[in-house]
Amino acid sequence: MTVTAARGFLASGVAAGIKASGDPDLALVVNQGPAPAAAGVFTSNRVQAAPVRWSRRVLADGGVRAVVLNSGGANACTGAAGADDARAMAERTAAAVGLAPDAVAVCSTGLIGVPLPMDRITAGIALAAERLASDGGEDAAVAIKTTDSVHKTAVVSRSGWTVGGMAKGAGMLAPGLATMLVVLTTDAVADGPRLDTALRAAVRTTFDRVDSDGCMSTNDTVLLLASGASGVTPADGELAEAVHSVCLDLARQLIADAEGASKEIEVAVVGAASEEDAVTVGRSVARNNLLKCALHGEDPNWGRVLSAIGTTDAAFDPDRLDVAINGVWVCRDGAAGEPREKADMSGRRITVTVDLRAGDASAEIWTNDLTAAYVHENSAYSS
Amino acid sequence: MTVTAARGFLASGVAAGIKASGDPDLALVVNQGPAPAAAGVFTSNRVQAAPVRWSRRVLADGGVRAVVLNSGGANACTGAAGADDARAMAERTAAAVGLAPDAVAVCSTGLIGVPLPMDRITAGIALAAERLASDGGEDAAVAIKTTDSVHKTAVVSRSGWTVGGMAKGAGMLAPGLATMLVVLTTDAVADGPRLDTALRAAVRTTFDRVDSDGCMSTNDTVLLLASGASGVTPADGELAEAVHSVCLDLARQLIADAEGASKEIEVAVVGAASEEDAVTVGRSVARNNLLKCALHGEDPNWGRVLSAIGTTDAAFDPDRLDVAINGVWVCRDGAAGEPREKADMSGRRITVTVDLRAGDASAEIWTNDLTAAYVHENSAYSS
Numbered sequence: 001m002t003v004t005a006a007r008g009f010l011a012s013g014v015a016a017g018i019k020a021s022g023d024p025d026l027a028l029v030v031n032q033g034p035a036p037a038a039a040g041v042f043t044s045n046r047v048q049a050a051p052v053r054w055s056r057r058v059l060a061d062g063g064v065r066a067v068v069l070n071s072g073g074a075n076a077c078t079g080a081a082g083a084d085d086a087r088a089m090a091e092r093t094a095a096a097v098g099l100a101p102d103a104v105a106v107c108s109t110g111l112i113g114v115p116l117p118m119d120r121i122t123a124g125i126a127l128a129a130e131r132l133a134s135d136g137g138e139d140a141a142v143a144i145k146t147t148d149s150v151h152k153t154a155v156v157s158r159s160g161w162t163v164g165g166m167a168k169g170a171g172m173l174a175p176g177l178a179t180m181l182v183v184l185t186t187d188a189v190a191d192g193p194r195l196d197t198a199l200r201a202a203v204r205t206t207f208d209r210v211d212s213d214g215c216m217s218t219n220d221t222v223l224l225l226a227s228g229a230s231g232v233t234p235a236d237g238e239l240a241e242a243v244h245s246v247c248l249d250l251a252r253q254l255i256a257d258a259e260g261a262s263k264e265i266e267v268a269v270v271g272a273a274s275e276e277d278a279v280t281v282g283r284s285v286a287r288n289n290l291l292k293c294a295l296h297g298e299d300p301n302w303g304r305v306l307s308a309i310g311t312t313d314a315a316f317d318p319d320r321l322d323v324a325i326n327g328v329w330v331c332r333d334g335a336a337g338e339p340r341e342k343a344d345m346s347g348r349r350i351t352v353t354v355d356l357r358a359g360d361a362s363a364e365i366w367t368n369d370l371t372a373a374y375v376h377e378n379s380a381y382s383s
Numbered sequence: 384m385t386v387t388a389a390r391g392f393l394a395s396g397v398a399a400g401i402k403a404s405g406d407p408d409l410a411l412v413v414n415q416g417p418a419p420a421a422a423g424v425f426t427s428n429r430v431q432a433a434p435v436r437w438s439r440r441v442l443a444d445g446g447v448r449a450v451v452l453n454s455g456g457a458n459a460c461t462g463a464a465g466a467d468d469a470r471a472m473a474e475r476t477a478a479a480v481g482l483a484p485d486a487v488a489v490c491s492t493g494l495i496g497v498p499l500p501m502d503r504i505t506a507g508i509a510l511a512a513e514r515l516a517s518d519g520g521e522d523a524a525v526a527i528k529t530t531d532s533v534h535k536t537a538v539v540s541r542s543g544w545t546v547g548g549m550a551k552g553a554g555m556l557a558p559g560l561a562t563m564l565v566v567l568t569t570d571a572v573a574d575g576p577r578l579d580t581a582l583r584a585a586v587r588t589t590f591d592r593v594d595s596d597g598c599m600s601t602n603d604t605v606l607l608l609a610s611g612a613s614g615v616t617p618a619d620g621e622l623a624e625a626v627h628s629v630c631l632d633l634a635r636q637l638i639a640d641a642e643g644a645s646k647e648i649e650v651a652v653v654g655a656a657s658e659e660d661a662v663t664v665g666r667s668v669a670r671n672n673l674l675k676c677a678l679h680g681e682d683p684n685w686g687r688v689l690s691a692i693g694t695t696d697a698a699f700d701p702d703r704l705d706v707a708i709n710g711v712w713v714c715r716d717g718a719a720g721e722p723r724e725k726a727d728m729s730g731r732r733i734t735v736t737v738d739l740r741a742g743d744a745s746a747e748i749w750t751n752d753l754t755a756a757y758v759h760e761n762s763a764y765s766s
Contacts, residue, residue: 045694046692046693046699077685112686113686216690217690293758293760293761294762296758303457310601311429331496334462335460335465336497372755372759376755378672379753
């Protein structure tokens with residue numbers, strides 16, 4: 001049910017012919033109210049796709065009630081024509097569902113630098129509008145896939161209200177969001193500022209902690225729409241917890257489906273002087289290609305972990321660093337600890353724990369191993 | 384001839400049995416004067432190997448006249464015992480060649496976190512001291528190889544004086560030096576401060592611009608020894624130019640021999656508001672795994688270049704970025720430019736030119752593509 005798990009939403013997904021494969025590639029989500037509100041978070045990349053520029057603007061105006069999404073083309077680095085195309089997608093969606101253009105956010109994903117086939121998109125929007133349904137969430141989630149092997153959805157239900165969502169993304173996942181599009185919906189009653197607060201808090205410790213390959217996209221967008229259809233106004237903490245829970249679930253699905261990966265790696269940094277230090281160290285470890293190769297080879301190469309920590313400006317003493325791999329403290333006091341053979345790395349999940357012994361703050365970063373399959377997937381064709 | 388191209392130096396390289404393969408793994412370089420002086424630059428990684436800590440200290444004291452180097456073990460993250468081992472290497476070398484321990488710099492390279500086999504190293508130092516010769520430079524260059532496929536040397540001769548050197552390194556090359564050991568020698572007359580100025584200037588625009596895989600080592604060391612044996616005192620500019628020339632030659636050899644690489648990539652950033660901006664953008668592009676995969680696949684994917692530029696805080700307007708691949712301006716004004724098919728990427732060398740159109744500064748960063756062979760080499764065994 002995903003984006004249609006919460007009451008007050010219609011969705012659809014269709015094959016508009018944007019993808020050469022003929023797979024579904026265009027989705028709509030429409031908020032029917034009665035108390036519509038929206039919030040959004042976008043890529044921090046300074047090179048931003050036309051739909052990101054459009055959506056950022058209309059979201060600031062406060063009246064977003066629908067989202068049109070396409071896969072098969074990012075509409076990024078497409079110049080003035082690309083801006084016109086993003087606006088046209090909003091206008092045609094608005095006309096088809098009876099809204100103003102400024103009420104429609106636009107999300108695109110796919111190859112950068114290639115114009116969208118607007119004739120097919122126009123026809124696709126008309127078809128998707130006809131197909132809008134209160135159980136259309138799965139179709140929408142399928143239509144936003146690119147290299148994703150599965151579509152990704154999550155739902156949590158609380159007393160009388162629900163938060164649900166869909167995500168696409170399978171690599172190019174990095175801070176300030178990832179190559180990912182996420183639409184969350186809730187039937188809770190909440191205005192824009194409350195949604196914004198809950199969404200930013202959730203994104204900061206979920207999607208922003210996903211760092212599959214250190215690359216940040218031009219198109220990343222996370223939207224949260226509230227309909228108010230449940231009639232329930234949850235407390236701020238309740239709303240934040242539910243949104244966080246759905247974001248965490250989707251973020252883990254993104255890492256589990258990263259392009260060409262064979263391991264899901266959690267870098268847990270503890271004992272940091274600050275959360276910022278913990279995140280900095282976690283990212284440095286998660287982005288170290290040599291370590292990512294070693295973990296792929298099931299080699300508990302803690303020296304590469306220390307080498308990555310050493311490139312940061314976080315507070316630590318090099319002679320007091322501890323590192324565990326899957327719970328075995330293979331490095332103590334910056335030197336060899338327990339026998340590395342004790343670390344069982346045969347499973348798909350690997351946890352690298354770094355104890356900076358400099359304070360009480362902590363953070364987790366999720367990443368993947370570096371594999372020949374990743375290289376193949378990202379070198380054999382444009383993506 | 385390498386480190387023995389300049390007069391006043393002896394060198395040797397022997398197989399001490401540190402490497403299981405039985406290949407040469409221990410080298411000595413001795414400065415015979417008559418006017419010995421030295422300078423050095425070390426890794427900026429905060430996790431520093433014991434030999435780096437030792438060499439940094441004795442170099443500051445100003446009396447370094449010999450270098451002992453080993454491959455087969457990095458002596459990094461080895462605790463107090465590792466510090467003792469680095470000191471012992473200096474002491475045994477000093478005794479064998481008739482110097483004080485503080486006159487001997489120590490360099491190690493190989494696996495992190497494993498103690499050195501000091502009995503073999505002790506015997507190897509004795510053997511290497513016996514073999515010291517005025518034509519021993521090649522043997523020394525061979526003995527410091529790890530995963531290098533070739534040994535690396537360079538020499539430039541000026542009127543009556545010479546600068547020569549050797550380097551090891553084949554991947555894990557990143558700013559603040561690389562996993563590399565470099566020893567340069569000259570028979571010019573120059574004191575420590577002059578050598579230091581020339582060496583830092585050269586390293587800044589050569590080894591520090593090499594970024595094969597974004598990973599910075601714990602052991603990187605570049606040493607420059609002057610004997611004064613030519614009797615010639617070059618002007619500051621002449622000395623700096625010759626040292627730069629040798630460093631540039633060796634840096635390009637490092638990139639050409641990077642582990643598992645199939646392309647040598649120059650990222651040339653022009654039109655930057657400052658050299659710092661140019662370096663920042665160059666590094667961001669050079670470290671983008673998605674782009675490195677695309678270039679491996681000979682895909683002129685300029686969208687990934689823009690995406691990498693967009694993650695920096697350099698001065699630029701996203702709608703005024705130009706990108707050329709091998710001289711074809713595939714991106715103009717932040718959007719598609721000349722047809723991408725025009726870019727011939729079949730050769731081993733690829734140049735990615737970024738014009739930020741924000742000023743007159745420029746910088747080049749050299750990197751490699753990301754290949755399945757790189758993944759294999761760094762996952763199939765500890766390194």
